[in-house]
Amino acid sequence: MTEHMLGPHVVGRRIVVRRVVRGETGPSGGPALTDLLGICTAWSATTCVVQPESGAPVEIALADIVSGKPVPPRPSVRHRASPVEAQTRSTAMWADLETEPVGAWLLRHSATSRARRANSVLAFEPSGIDDDDERVVAWYAGRTGRPIAAVLPESPEDALFRGHGWGPESGDADTVFQMVGVARARRALPPTDSGLDIVVEVSDGPGDSAHAVARIGDRASGIAAFDRDWIGFRSIEVAPEHRRQGLGRHVMAALLEWGAERGATTAYLQVLGDNEPALALYEGLGFTEHHRYRYLAPA
Template sequence: MGKHLLGPHVVGQRVVVRRLLRGRTGPSGGSAYSDVLGTCVSWGDGVCVVQQDAPGSTGSVRIAIADIVSGKPVPPRPSPRLRVEPQEAQVRALALWPGLETQPLGDWVLRHSPTATARRANSVLAMAPSGVADDYEQVLAFYAGRTGRPIAAVLPDSAEDELFRAHGWVAESTDADTLFQVAGVAQVRRQVVARLRSLAPQPPAEHDEDGDLVTVRLGDRASGVAAYDRDWVGFRGIEVAPEHRRQGLGVAVVAALLEWGAERGATTAYLQVLGDNAPAIALYERLGFTTHHAYRYLAPPSVDD
């Protein structure tokens, strides 16, 4: 009926289809139309069948090919883990820091660790509007009695980034932005197992568990930490002794941490890496990780700046 880019070649692809609704009248008194978004599951005998995936829509729709007004393939729908907002993903990662002091500030989270010096454990998580009128002043007050110098974790070029910079804040260090990467546990396990098959046998992994947190060690050669929260397992502190690098020990640590998380029901794995750490990013991409979001740390200028 109309011009479109559809046909048998789009079976298995995600498409959007505008179709004529015969026998119905539109708001202006003319013909009525509707749009269908989903995966084309069949095309033939004059009918296109689309399995819907639009929000609020379920089931499949049979569309007479003669009634198609327009249509085209569209990008695949992002996986559920990629649809989680950055702030929510970061909140799940709080499990990696036991004993962390947290305090909500509207939709922000004030974080402080009495034992760890890492920025992730000692900064305000500000990746969405706080909804609090005096949020900036409360950040200053919270860290004044703890670290003495507040730090904010923000999304690049966001309203929160602009807010702190408007108060004179600058990059907390010369580090590149941090990448928060995610992957499906099953996918990463397949890649890890395949890589380990090509490597020499590794020493047995030692586990030191503390509730939903575990530290894995391969003797004194390599180690890493994982935490489980709401079907996500996250990693930090994956380290390999310099004299034992390039032997697959890092992959072996990831494998042990993944197995631990999978046993608890984790379906999503995540980790964080500096954006200029090309070797690590290349490894994680080969294992199936993809960047969920990037973020940076801002702080007031130090006295030496």
Template sequence: MAETAEPHDVGRHLLGPHVVGQRVVVRHLVPGERGPSGGPAMTDVLGTCEAWGDGVAVIAREGGSRVQVPIADIVSGKPVPPRPTVRLRMTPLEAQLRSLVMWPDVHTEQLGDWVLRSASDPVRRANSALAMGNPGVSFATAVRRVTEFYAERGTPPIVMVEADSDLDGEFAQFGWVPDRPEEPDTWFQVASVSRALRALRDIRRIDMELIDDGHRLEARVGEEAVARAAYDRDWLGLHALNVEPSRRRQGLALNLVAAMLEWGAERGATTVYLQVLADNEGALELYQRLGFTTHHAYRYLTPR
């Protein structure tokens, strides 16, 4: 006869018919087996609850297999948050590397995982060191090389770091400070291209000029609004979205974003990303409507 736990060992969980369709973790007895301490053996299963009834819970693992767990054998369990999408599981470094395609003339030099960047476009992202990951040398040596790299080009040394990361703290100990102290962190946000397009399907369309070089797109409404996009490996990047103050809240930004999303979708883009200052409430409200969520925050540092 299979061994079962004492009554007080089972049944104390947050599971039931209400968790069908949710991601759950379930700890249950393994009938007929003993654990390392000599008591009943137990095991865990993580997946989506597909059914709960007739004395059995059916859990679909993320790999595709299904486990039938007798409800009487459940020791503990609870709903857990959905697994993050692939785009959210990507590291900040991996996500930031997608943006290099924005600048066709950017010059880069690898320093371990770090990327030293320089371009004719004066935007800071293209003229700062992407200091994320392991530089492959001592931190002091890495900082010295960053300083030398930009001195050779006659520009001030600037690094982009993930906000409040270990590297952010190490730079602070070396005397590096925010490049623009009054500026908030920048949020790197991502969304599903298809979801964002659905949110824009009912907007009133306007005419605009599209300049397409195959990998990059510029969308323009006269001299009143402009935005740029770049495509790389199924990711679409949006940047430089600007609308004249007198024409804001008139649908120009929505039209620019829609045009760029459609252009990216035609090329196979499934993820769209952008970067926005944390205090830009108007833009954040717009992007939230389109399904964007914050992947990570970053800031720029320079020697004191």
């Protein structure tokens, strides 16, 4: 009897099935075998049905199954983006951001923001050039006066900078880059016709990029940037005396509505890994972790 990890319990799950192709001969002269990957949509006493990513559903006789097992869901298109690509996309958050490559690294500086994301070198992969760290130091000497590197934890770049005497830029936890589909997040947020007086101010950038600031008087505010069907959030703030009223969610709902009208399909934000209240809030909206990174600076 063929042994495998399939059964009625895999209905609705992604599976891979190796099965016999009746009437065909394999290279060794025995029965031909083929693999099928897809979602199991039905399981009976004699057959199972698998829906591949493309094409019609396939009905398989249980007697033809040689082996099979459940497999993890395929990552969404947005989660298949590399950390470098996701971080490069997020440079749209600052309209005045100055950037310059150092090989495969990206120097970043904003004259209007002190945020580390806007004032650090993005070093998520080998730069491919010599004296890369010296170039980083020299570039920031004429701007912020303090070089900072954003690196993936335990990466070769993390080790490289530490080998040059760099260490944690602060006592902060690693930063979590989170993403979600716009449609899912909108379902989890309150309706935009809540009756609150939310003002959204928009400024267009190059191409189809744009920035928006949403305010509920002096009680809450937030900033969003749209670029190439991604929308990012930062500075979602609520005055201390107005917290625990859901105002931050209403700000995000207004900004997300604005992004959706422009064609945004992916939303992202970044939050410190030890900010439990914020993580709980964003996870409740469907945001999931894409990657983590940390900041290093010279001793």
